Amino acid sequence: MSSFRYPLRWRLMDALERAADLLWPERLSRFTGWLMIAPALLLVGLLVLGLAEMADGSLRTLDRATFLPSEELSLANYETALGSATYWRVFGRSILGATLATALTLALAFPYAYALVRVPGAVTRKALLVVLFLPFFIGQVVRAYGWLIILGNGGMVNEALGLVGIAPQRLLFNFPAVVFGLVQYLLPFAVLMLAPALTAIPAETETAARSLGASWVRTIWHVVLPMARPGLIGAGLVTMTLALTDFATPAMLGGGSQDFIANAIYDQFFRTADQGLGSALALMLVAAGSAIVALVLGLFGAGTLAMGARR
């Protein structure tokens, strides 16, 4: 009598099923969803742990004599931060820079997204998408390096100006350079958030407005823009948050003289080594960012934004 053996795959699968039944019996299946989401909750928990560490640190002032954080807790760091003219100036610069960058980004992103959605040729659309994704995937450092080559004192623009006899201009390490760098950084985010909103507007509504006698400008102003408003507000708030909290652009294109909030926080940790004050500043920035996001969630609901926020 020959002994029949099931194929290995089957036996393996049966073993796996038995192991699953042993480890997670059928009666627990109500909680299977929770089991699957638990690792993600733990991983994001690291971030929450970090915020808690910062909250603890922000309540301890730095003892200038021993350079150790104090044992007793107080709100002194927050008072220092809120009472400092330097930080208010940095904060004002960040807000102004972020607002300008957001306005310029939206002004460029809207026509780009519109062309992307309405262009008839598939090849053109793909080319526009590749142009959009390439800088997004290259990273901020390499992009900033490109701008240093183009705009630097001995850079391409100044060399070209020199050829026609114009003295070199200082194009970098000033406020406009940072805003310009932010626009370049934010443009892909804004277009990728606007494009789905514009896809949702049928081309026929524009045709209808036109056939009723509206000029093209009026069609855009009174039909397309209002219908795209959720997308515009979403894109605007996301770009605003990213610009407000950016570190790399002010650091590289601002050359140390155009610090934003993130740079000030970094300096507190790595130059002054005052972790308490740095933590207090960082938590206030987290609060400001969360307030903006809460606004988005309030306007659109968690479901619509969920998992697509930065896309």
Add this chain to the structure above:
Amino acid sequence: MTTAGQRLAIWSLVWISILILSAPTVVVLGASVTSGNMIAFPPEGFSLKWYQKIAMARDLRQAFGRSLVVATVCTLVALPVGTLAGIALSRYRLRFANALQVYLLLPFTVPLIGSGIGLMLVFGEWRGLGSLWPVGVACAVINLPFLVWSVSSSATLLDPDLEHAAANCGAGRVQTFLHVTLPAVMPGVITGSLLMFILAMNEFLVSLLLTDARTVTLPVQIYNSIRSIITPDLAAVSVVFIVIAGAAIAALDRLVGLEIFLKSK
């Protein structure tokens, strides 16, 4: 429909965007093959000597290797975690689903400088700083929503009856998961993992916070060098990033199609 004037208006703005988006890439590519010593305009002839130079430079090669390790760790950590979470969010009826989504979006809502410093404190407490795995794990944390989002958007497309049918035909829970659920979410898993890898490869701020002089990754290495003097060998290194980005876009386009990002939900 549109007249020539309108097309001109739109396309001139689009061309400004194209110029702003592409100028750094083009210039870096050009600068990397210059035969001169400094970045100059007009370029001084063609040579590959800077590529030779970076191939010899040990610190750059090591930094590149570290970036690859960080990106691999990040993808390996995030892949199972994010895939399971994405499936759970879209296929199971969890209580407090909205609160869970808000919680899982924390990595996006907390500014990068805040999450970076928080993670730095946590890993510092655990004596993890100075090795590479914390950087990879940190990148997994801050970019996790990308993966969860792309998996859950493919998982919602799967008809639950297919899973019931598999169970009806005698498949156990593991078998149903491996042969029905997992293949259905594969496009989302691929898109998400590709994003995780490329974003971890490029991650600058979190790397800057979590690395020290012995463990710098390539973006931090470039950042440190830029601040001293700008030579074309950095351009040659940057081309490495451009090539990787190009390859990722090509892969993304072949596997799922770039047009997926234009769809309205």
